[in-house]
Amino acid sequence: MFSKTYVNRVLDPCYQNWRKYFTEISYAVHKAHLVMLRERNIIKPDIAAAIKQGMDSIEKDFVYPETIPDNTEDLYFVFEKELGRRIGEDKAGFLHTARSRNDMDAAVFRIFIRRRILELLDSLAVLAGSLQDRIAGNGGTDPIILYTHGQPANVSTMGHYLGSMLLNIGECAESLCKALNTVNKSPMGACAITATGFPIDRSLVSQLLGFETPVVNSYEAISTSHWLTFPAAALKLLLTDIGRYMADMGHKASCEVGILWFPDSLVQISSIMPQKRNPVILEHVRIQGALAAGILGGIEDIFRNVPFQDVNEAGDAAADEFSRAADLALSCLDLFNETVQNAAIVRDRVYEISASYGICTTELADSMVRDFGISFREAHGLTSAFVKSGNDKKTLRRKYAEAGYGELPYSDAEIDRILSPDNFIAVRTVPGGPAPGGMESVVQAASGVTENLRAVISGIRTTEEKASRELADRYAAL
Incomplete structure (x- = not known):
């Protein structure tokens, strides 16, 4: 019997995470594994059919208890016990042939993280599209002042300014896509550590679950933390960059500078100072991004002293934290997109500062x-x-x-x-400069960011949908 404290502080929180995030994914893993066991003749047809019948009925009408049952380690054992109750323990026990909670849980976590990364990439694609629209038109040629060391330095254009951030986002998106490639590998078939003596087909299970390929080494499959630390690091870097950009936009929107303006729909007032117009959307982009970055940094740290063994104990809680960070990041990106669409240049103030400080x-x-x-x-x-x-x-x-x-x-x-600011901009025609000629390479690169993001998203989603259909068909044939 587990202690009450251990149940309340460890087992039940883990169980709640599985109820909230992982139950539906775990059914897909069960089905893919069952299909493989039958197609490899590891279990008999009548056993496979009985297990399928039991799993279908559980998925249809079983309601998991609100709290973890007494003397139960996790949700899987609740599922296995219920399957045994419905079809008999002698049949139900065959489902766990040639697998462990080590590889099974790792597969569930990876699918969950894959889905969350795709949501983030969707949001990044929307943001990239808005930035691209502003760069190519919609005020993209409006003059703006860029600062170094907190001092006015050069006149540029809004498109040039936003383009710098879009290309920065593109580099971060590449890192997130690279992390997704690491996530998108199946640990199934690794079992506890060293795979199994059964003639399993790891590639088949990987394919049915929408993974790109199995993790090659069975020990790495259950011991690596890269499925979580790589996307955490990539997302943290993106949010750090966005925070820096918000600090810069806030400086440009300040009364002392006053070259960026936001509509009343994004501005709050003071309860005591009638003159105040506070563009607090910039603060909330930064705050939400910073909160998410803090969580992501914690995820990186949590594995620092974890032995290079199975990581499932650190898995579900860390995946929950990643999901919390992803929610904050999605809100941050949504607010940033609103900022991009509504920020306007105060042209007269740009010319005034340019003349006053000799910027040109x-x-x-x-x-x-x-x-x-x-x-x-x-x-x-x-x-x-x-x-x-x-x-x-x-x-x-x-x-x-x-x-x-x-x-x-x-x-x-x-x-x-x-x-004049207009001349300063016009002569900077070298690739990457703010003149129309210089911006051609920026516009082309910006278009590439959006296209690449959409191609990655489409490719992964197409694979997932194809895998889901194939799994459904092969499972139905059992």
């Missing part, structure tokens, strides 16, 4: 290099003196003459044109 002065130095053949370092010194003088054109002309170059050929109007 680099282009004046560049133009002097291109037009007059002087070195950039000399041009940098001349334009630096110009900025320090408060953009006094007479100072610029005097410094140019003192440097031995004579009269500066630029008119005042030409200097103003060179220093």
Whole structure:
């Protein structure tokens, strides 16, 4: 008899996780294993038929107890006991031939995590599509100021700014897809550790459950943590990047900067300060992402001191935590998508800050290099003196003459044109720059992010659906 404390703190929470998340998946694992046992002639047709009948009736009308029954380790033993009650223990016991809870539980966990990753990739594809729409149009050419070290540095465009994040998301999505490839391998057939002497077909079970392939080494199949730590690390990195981006957008939306604006539908007020417009959606994107990242970091840590043996004891609780993090991450991504669709540029403020802080002065130095053949370092010194003088054109002309170059050929109007944000953007045509020509490569790469995500999602879902149909057909034939 298990102690009450152990039941309340370990066994029943585990049981509740299985009731909540894993019961339906476990039925699929039972069916795939039963099909394999029969098709490999490991069990007789009448035994397979009896087990099928019993499992069908359990799936149809059995209600698992709300709490774990006395002296029971987990939900599987509740299932096995009920199957024995319905068809006889002598027949029911054959279902567990050539398998263990080690490989069975690991398979259930992997299918569950696979589904959650696909949900995350779905949400990422929607976000990527919204970012792509903003980059290619819908205000994508609006000017914005980009900062370094907290100071205004360069003028760019909204499309260029959002494009940087979309391509960053694309890299994180690649990591998540790579993690999915690790998750999407079947541990079934590993049994407890070293597989079995029965002539099982691991590839068949893998195929019927929608996995890409079996885990090659039976010991790795039950001892690895990568099915959980890889997606946790990939998702954590994505959320960390989103948090940084929210901090930057919050800075741009502040009263002191004021180049980003959000509609009233995303803004809250103060209960005491009438003037306040708080774009708190940015805070909630960051908060929810940070909470999820904290959970994911804990998942990585939980395996640090776990011996390289079976990991099922750390499995269901950690999978539950991953699911909690996934829910927060999905909310974070949804809010980020809303942010992307509604953020607007305050164009007059962009021009004001650009003029006040001499943000486009680099282009004046560049133009002097291109037009007059002087070195950039000399041009940098001349334009630096110009900025320090408060953009006094007479100072610029005097410094140019003192440097031995004579009269500066630029008119005042030409200097103003060179220093304009529109010109600063227009001349940056190199691939990756904010000018329309430079953005062609960004738009192409951004399109690739969305297409790749949708292709991965479609491929996995197609495999899952095909496997589900094949399992149903072969199971029905028992």
